[in-house]
Amino acid sequence: MNKAQKTILFIIWLAVMVWGVIGVFQRMIHGELLVNYGSYVPWGLWVAAKTYFVGISVGASLLAWVIYAFNIRQLRPVARPALLISVVTMVAGLIVISFDLGHMWRIYEVFTRPNFASMLAIATWLSMAHLIYVAAALLIELKTGQADSNTLRTMGWIGIFLALTFSGGNGAEFAAMISSPYWHSSLGPILSIGGALLSGVALVLASIALFPFDREYENPQVLKILSRTVVGLIFFVILLEWSEFSISMWYARGEDFDLLSSILFGPYAYVFWLFHIVAGSVIPVILLVLKPGQRAVAGIGGAMAAIFYFAVRLNHVIPGQMTPSMKGLQEAYTDKWLTFSYFPSANEWAVFGFAVALSIALFYLGIRYLPFCSTKSIEEGGK
Incomplete structure (x- = not known):
């Protein structure tokens, strides 16, 4: 990447960051008056x-834990950037969800007086446990670089258990809600884990292909392995979605059918077909199958798979709130906050842009100032 390209990317990042800071300032001053969700649709873009x-955080960390647990030496250099991505995206997730809280400064109360009958409380505790464990593993890697293989295997198996529990718990946040037939699905936790792996591994692939960590990351064989893994995960997630959609829509009636029909053929159908299927699945598969070992192609394919998986998250969170719990509820009372239609406001997009720009900045600072250069000492220490 030449100087002109770097300058253009920096200007774009700076514009997004400034826009995001303005959005954060507005959120702090006006509260949630500038958002477009309300009483019937309380969860929107930020959720x-x-x-x-x-x-992404769970998926990236799972890649590192599998490498540790099974002592996959060929992929050993990938563990460090995977852990960095996991920490950065976890921080971004916790920051963006804090703006969704009506009284965001009371967030400490989930730790001082938690209600463990609530899936939200359990997920919050698991979030912190996940972040602390991943950050500790990254610090051990960067500080010592000499952990033996038995220690790494132990870290890996503990990490696998924690990540799967955490990811499944996040999926269960929605799946346990019996009031919403769209969310109440036994496939929810499994799809959460599959989607986490897909988006996380894809972003790791994009990062090591597009960013200059070290020569060890330029190994075409490493890129090929990760590219094939991403392709396999895309097909796995599509299979789960096909199972969910086909069974729920089989008899062409019911609340599930109406919701899924709106996702596939409604006014925002382009989110599913254009962003998720075409840009997030078909094009990445073509790129990663044809030239999996070429850095630019693998980087673009991985980036598209990771970025456009956000469409799946949008389609999972928002449509589940679009059906009235009682027929005629939307006509019984009228107010700007009592509506089942939703599209994110400019303020919501700005705060989301702030989280994205912040995560990019943290990632850049990490690869620039942390010792990512060589992992040969680690390999030797693990023998």
Whole structure:
């Protein structure tokens, strides 16, 4: 990347960051008066963004834990950037969801007086446990670089258990809600884990292909392995979605059928077909199958798979709130906050842009100032 390209990217990042800071300032001053969700649709863009960032964090960390647990030496250099991405996206997820809280400064109360009968409380505790464990593993890697293989295996198996529990718990936040037939599905936790792996591994692939960590990351064989993994995960997620959609829509009636029909053929059908299927699945599969070992192609394919998986998170969070719990409820009372239609406001997009720009900045600072250069000492220490 030449100087002109870097300058253009920096200007774009700076514009997004300034826009995001303005959005954060507006949120702090006006509260939630500038958002477009309300009493019937209380969860919007920021909740979808939280599930998206947290999913990436879990998926990226799972890649590192599998490498540790099974001592996959060929992929050993990938563990460090995977852990960095996991920490950065987890921080972004926690920040963006804090703006969704009506009294965001009371967030400490989930730790001082938690209600463990609530899936939200359990998920919050698991979030912090996940972040602390991943950050500790990254610090151990960066500080010592000499952990033996048995220690890494132990860290890996503990991490796998924690990440799967955390990801399944996040999926259960929605799946346990019996009031929403769209969310109340036994496939929810499994799809949450599959989506986390897809978005997380895809972003790791994009990062090591497009960013200059070290020569060890330029190994075409490493890119090929991760590219094939991403392709396999895309097909796995599509299979789960096909199962969910086909069974729920089989008899062409019921609340599930109406909701899924709106996703596939409604006014926002382009989110599913254009962003998720075409840009997030078909094009990445073509790129990663044809030239999996070429850095630019693998980087673009991985980036598209990771970025456009956000469409899945949007389609999971928002449509589940679009059906009235009682027929005629939307006509019984009228107010701007009592509506079942929703599209994110400019303020919501600005705060989301702030979270994205912040995560990019943290990632850049991490690869610039943390010792990512060489992992040969680690390999030797693990023998």
